[in-house]
Amino acid sequence: MKLYEYEARNIFTRFGIPVPRFKTVSTPEGAREAAEEIAGRVVIKAQVLVAGRGKAGGVKLADNPDEAYGYAKQMLGSEIKGEKVNKIIVSRAVDIDRELYLSIIIDRSIGAPVILASPEGGVDIEELARTKPEKILRIVVDPIIGIRDYQARQAARFLELSEPALKKAQEIIINLYRVFDYYNCELAEINPLALTPEGGLEAIDAKVILDDNALYKYPEFSSELVRDLTYYEAEAKKMNFSYVELDGNIGILCNGAGLTMATMDSVYVLGGRPANFLDIGGGARADLVERAVSLLLQHPKTEVVFINILGGITRCDEVANGIVRALEKTGAMKKIVVRLKGTNEEEGRRILEENRMYVLEEMDEAARKAVELGGRR
Amino acid sequence: MTVLIDSDTRVVVQGITGREGSFHTRAMLNYGTKILAGVTPGKGGTVVEGVPVYDNVMEAVRKHQELNTSIIFVPSRFAADAVYEAIDAGLDLIVVITEGIPVHETMRFVRYARLSGVTIIGPNCPGVISPEVSKVGIMPGHVFSKGRVGIVSRSGTLTYEIAYAMTKAGIGQSTSIGIGGDPVPGTSFIDALEMFREDEETVAVILIGEIGGDMEERAARYIIEQDYEKPVVAYIAGRTAPPGKRMGHAGAIISMGVGDATSKIKALKEAGVEVAELPSQIPELLKKVLKKAGR
Numbered sequence: 001m002k003l004y005e006y007e008a009r010n011i012f013t014r015f016g017i018p019v020p021r022f023k024t025v026s027t028p029e030g031a032r033e034a035a036e037e038i039a040g041r042v043v044i045k046a047q048v049l050v051a052g053r054g055k056a057g058g059v060k061l062a063d064n065p066d067e068a069y070g071y072a073k074q075m076l077g078s079e080i081k082g083e084k085v086n087k088i089i090v091s092r093a094v095d096i097d098r099e100l101y102l103s104i105i106i107d108r109s110i111g112a113p114v115i116l117a118s119p120e121g122g123v124d125i126e127e128l129a130r131t132k133p134e135k136i137l138r139i140v141v142d143p144i145i146g147i148r149d150y151q152a153r154q155a156a157r158f159l160e161l162s163e164p165a166l167k168k169a170q171e172i173i174i175n176l177y178r179v180f181d182y183y184n185c186e187l188a189e190i191n192p193l194a195l196t197p198e199g200g201l202e203a204i205d206a207k208v209i210l211d212d213n214a215l216y217k218y219p220e221f222s223s224e225l226v227r228d229l230t231y232y233e234a235e236a237k238k239m240n241f242s243y244v245e246l247d248g249n250i251g252i253l254c255n256g257a258g259l260t261m262a263t264m265d266s267v268y269v270l271g272g273r274p275a276n277f278l279d280i281g282g283g284a285r286a287d288l289v290e291r292a293v294s295l296l297l298q299h300p301k302t303e304v305v306f307i308n309i310l311g312g313i314t315r316c317d318e319v320a321n322g323i324v325r326a327l328e329k330t331g332a333m334k335k336i337v338v339r340l341k342g343t344n345e346e347e348g349r350r351i352l353e354e355n356r357m358y359v360l361e362e363m364d365e366a367a368r369k370a371v372e373l374g375g376r377r
Numbered sequence: 378m379t380v381l382i383d384s385d386t387r388v389v390v391q392g393i394t395g396r397e398g399s400f401h402t403r404a405m406l407n408y409g410t411k412i413l414a415g416v417t418p419g420k421g422g423t424v425v426e427g428v429p430v431y432d433n434v435m436e437a438v439r440k441h442q443e444l445n446t447s448i449i450f451v452p453s454r455f456a457a458d459a460v461y462e463a464i465d466a467g468l469d470l471i472v473v474i475t476e477g478i479p480v481h482e483t484m485r486f487v488r489y490a491r492l493s494g495v496t497i498i499g500p501n502c503p504g505v506i507s508p509e510v511s512k513v514g515i516m517p518g519h520v521f522s523k524g525r526v527g528i529v530s531r532s533g534t535l536t537y538e539i540a541y542a543m544t545k546a547g548i549g550q551s552t553s554i555g556i557g558g559d560p561v562p563g564t565s566f567i568d569a570l571e572m573f574r575e576d577e578e579t580v581a582v583i584l585i586g587e588i589g590g591d592m593e594e595r596a597a598r599y600i601i602e603q604d605y606e607k608p609v610v611a612y613i614a615g616r617t618a619p620p621g622k623r624m625g626h627a628g629a630i631i632s633m634g635v636g637d638a639t640s641k642i643k644a645l646k647e648a649g650v651e652v653a654e655l656p657s658q659i660p661e662l663l664k665k666v667l668k669k670a671g672r
Contacts (some may be wrong), residue, residue: 104639108590111484111561126634143484184481213453213627215480242625257558257625258532258587261614262656268617269654277618279625282533310534310541312517313400313411342517343383363538364657 001210001227004047006089008206011183015175017190017367018168018202020081022091026324029132031072034090035065035085041093044071047226050081058085061093092200099192100159101125102173104180106187110160115139115147117155119209121192147177154335172201184214232276235295241280243295248273251296251305255280266363272371274304283313289322296330306333306370308363311342318344319349325357335373339366355357379507379552380527380572380579381470381496386511389434389442389468389491390415391459393425393451397474401450401515402426411450413441424551434466442465446470453477456500460486464495472513473563480627483561486670490563497563501627503533503555514555524549525664526663529569530585531558531628533591535614539585539656548661551579558626560589566596574607581667583648583659584650589636597644606664609650610659613638645666 003011006024013019014325024035027035035042044059045315054061058080062068068090075085077152086287107114117137118128137158139156149170156169172193178190189207196202215222229237232250237245242257246264250272254260257279280292296305309319323338339360340348349359380532383391386406392398393415403426405519406412412428414437421432431437431650438444447468451459456475457614464486465470478500489495504514508523516533520541530536536555554569558563573579581666586593595615601608614636618624631637642652651662 105633106484106560109561109565109592109595111487113484139596143481143488172516181481185479212481212623213477214481216454217479242623244619244622244624254534256532256534257629258530258535258585258614259538261532261587261618261629262535262538262612263623264618265614265616266655274617279622281625297516303436310538312534312537313515342520362657364655 001212001215001221002049003088003208003221004049004177004208005045005332006047006087008208009203011208012203012206014153015179017172017175017179019206020092020202021092022089022203024087024089025072026076026077026270028069028073030099031088031235032065032069033348034315035062035068038090038092043091044068044075045089045091046075046080046085046366047087047089048080048083048085050150053080054324055078055206060171066257069319094204095196096204097199098195100195101128101191102155102176102193103191104177104185105185105187110140112143113141113177114248115141115151115155115177116160117173119158119160124193139176144307146181147174149174163270165195165201168201178296179208183281184211185209188213193366200279215305220283223230232295232299236292237280237335238292241278244277246274246276248275248374249301249303250320250370251275251278253278253280253292253296253300253305254308255282255310256286259308259310263306263363266367267306267370270367270371271376272374273377275299276310284317284318285320288326289319290325294330296325297330302334304370306337306366308339309341311345314342315340315344316340316348317351320348323357324355337366337373338368379510380576381498382446382507382511382513383436383556384510386411386446386513387441388412388446388448388513389437389451390428390443390448391434391463392429392452394420395450395452397515398409398450398464399425402428404515404518405512410511410513414443417563434462438466438468444468445459445633446513448474450474454488457482458495459487461489464490464493464641468495470496470498472502472504473497473557474504474515475499475503476501478559478588480510480560483559487561487563491531498554499557499559500647501559502557502562502573503536504552505552505562507552508550510663516555516624520544521553522549525551525580526577526581527551527569527573527579528553528585529566529573529582530555531569531587531626532585532614535656536585539612539659541585542657543660543663548660548663551576554628558587558628560628564591567599569632570596570599570609574605576584581610581663582662584645585612586611586641587629588618588624588631588638589614589626591635592639594644596651599650600648600650608670610661610662611645611650612653612656612667613641613645616642
């Protein structure tokens, strides 16, 4: 789960990473008050999770409280790249000598945290990795031992700083690792880390992504399961299914992530357009299958529903009963293609055929049928 | 010969009294797997499916000294602890079925296992099967058949789909390893390719990858650098997956510009690997590469 900037800033503050003074508000009046309190120039920043808000008008510099009020009024309630702005932060504007980059990520292939540091921050790190890879230092941290002082020193030195900033950078790196470790982060990033003319360092932006599997440890975030999700994704999540929206017209429902991906890919390779990815996992009973199928039947863009089940712990008769009930309850007139294979296949087939539905045996022929019904792209 | 598991494999089931643990204990016993003990803290002294249950792994190992393998069904919040217990009890192979373990915990126990010389399969995986020999996992045994092709895969049901297609085409498997769908697996594609390389019985390998990370690209580099002798056929799931979205598995996500299917397919093709467009094409491609290799 990605945190909003203000949440990440609050965490940084608690862990001793310097952040410019700021207030989180949700009304223009609140923005004016905050600007008065902070005094001087402030930055108004829309609190959204999408990337690239700066270019989309989500970051503005205000010279006085009235300007802060004006920008806040513009931003609050507006949409930035399709995401509604409910909160903004009003943050003291910082004089910047140079922008630096710091982050801790998980390197999947070595299975360890990695510190990334660069003296050239403020740009997209992927972009920097392409154009100037020599400007990025990578330090692998042992996940059992954690960060060592020498590693923090080495990373700080790479930022091309002199004292007293050098010493401060070292502390920031250690504290950033503490955030990463304590919150089970997939990513903890400061970009940019500003070097001020006085030799101070301040985190101008804060990005933290938490591991969804560890959310239960943080009640302040785990109550909010549906952040960043569309209606269908949220509904599926409530049933413990994973759902991802695509832009075609053939709804895909399978058991198992790999099979679901392979099914949507097959539809595509055979000329069709998958509408979604819906993985009901292993062992789903009829009532859950019913809710999953209903979800796809409701979807306005879905014209054909393609159900591909390879039963192991999932029983084909349970799936068949779920499909029949979903059709009865929703009364939907959409086309359905079903492929059933595996545990209790004959029983599942009988249930569907009694309800005048066709069942196919092979994945390819079922995918072809779905494409034929949904139309080629 | 097979890899990882064979007729000497003796299994302890951690989390044996749970719903999944007991269900799959029965399925594994029916398949012929030699399960000597189960462990659930606080349930020592009971019996599940004829298997004696102990309070901890050390005790099970003391009573059954032939134990060398553990399969873990313990819920995600307690799974890491179960892994440490199995490592410290001196087992050689630990298969972690549990889904949803925080990746920070996985990083630590995978590292600890490596330092201890223990092999971990998973987490979030279907396990390992050597058809007609042993099954330490949750896969439906009947879709697999004994033969000479190794499978290594990041996914469960997709592996069953492909094994089913192979079996129908008369191509059997030596061992099928499900390394799991998490971002940090205990055993990687390269590890599995190395195991199959050493195994005389295995004449070809099927690699079933998916979006997320760069394990497939690394496997491709390994195949080139090591001049890998055995033909490899691959399938990569997720070519229609949008970036930034997690596709069911915790590890199936294209992030920070890394992990899309196109890059993986390209890397594998450059390493001389045949990449199937549809899972059903795998048997045909296998026959082609085996013929070319004169097997």
